[in-house]
Amino acid sequence: AQSVTQLDSQVPVFEEAPVELRCNYSSSVSVYLFWYVQYPNQGLQLLLKYLSGSTLVKGINGFEAEFNKSQTSFHLRKPSVHISDTAEYFCAVISGGSNYKLTFGKGTLLTVNP
Amino acid sequence: NAGVTQTPKFQVLKTGQSMTLQCAQDMNHNSMYWYRQDPGMGLRLIYYSASEGTTDKGEVPNGYNVSRLNKREFSLRLESAAPSQTSVYFCATPKGQGRAFFGQGTRLTVV
Numbered sequence: 001a002q003s004v005t006q007l008d009s010q011v012p013v014f015e016e017a018p019v020e021l022r023c024n025y026s027s028s029v030s031v032y033l034f035w036y037v038q039y040p041n042q043g044l045q046l047l048l049k050y051l052s053g054s055t056l057v058k059g060i061n062g063f064e065a066e067f068n069k070s071q072t073s074f075h076l077r078k079p080s081v082h083i084s085d086t087a088e089y090f091c092a093v094i095s096g097g098s099n100y101k102l103t104f105g106k107g108t109l110l111t112v113n114p
Numbered sequence: 115n116a117g118v119t120q121t122p123k124f125q126v127l128k129t130g131q132s133m134t135l136q137c138a139q140d141m142n143h144n145s146m147y148w149y150r151q152d153p154g155m156g157l158r159l160i161y162y163s164a165s166e167g168t169t170d171k172g173e174v175p176n177g178y179n180v181s182r183l184n185k186r187e188f189s190l191r192l193e194s195a196a197p198s199q200t201s202v203y204f205c206a207t208p209k210g211q212g213r214a215f216f217g218q219g220t221r222l223t224v225v
Contacts, residue, residue, distance in 0.1 A: 009154065043204065043216040090156060101172070102147060102214055106156035
């Protein structure tokens, strides 16, 4: 069975500060990993994804994430956040043989303060 | 425009009433999902359909039924709504094992 743990439910930061949102996954087989963002009262948008290849993946809006197989982690980072980055962020996983079942973490609310 | 269309966007039901949430995608994807989103719980999978004619239970299927009518449409039915089913419901469809495209959601309140 696959699962995703987002270690922080809320992360408050000041504008222009760096941020890291943590995600750990559990799966016994190969995985595909995703970060989605949800702005207030909207649906989910894909930020970035790891399918294979380079373990450092870059996404939209200056976000990046690093796949670490030994630590089963896929943490999301941004070197300098803006007020507009305030949103809820979800880590998600599809594992091989799961028949395309996409499993989400519980989300991390990022609040960027001026 | 290509995408995932959910109807209705908002709905208020009385306890015990039934309703069907509709979802249609025009991207010719095989798989479709129904999720519910509740504060602090993230998105939990209700049912999914890996291909036309197949459906499988997800994490929280109790109280729901689904129909994969054809490749485009995947409906979610509440036979007897309960206040615990108050939630925001999302339909989604992934492109193979890559990006999932989401509808805008249906905000359901059961009173």
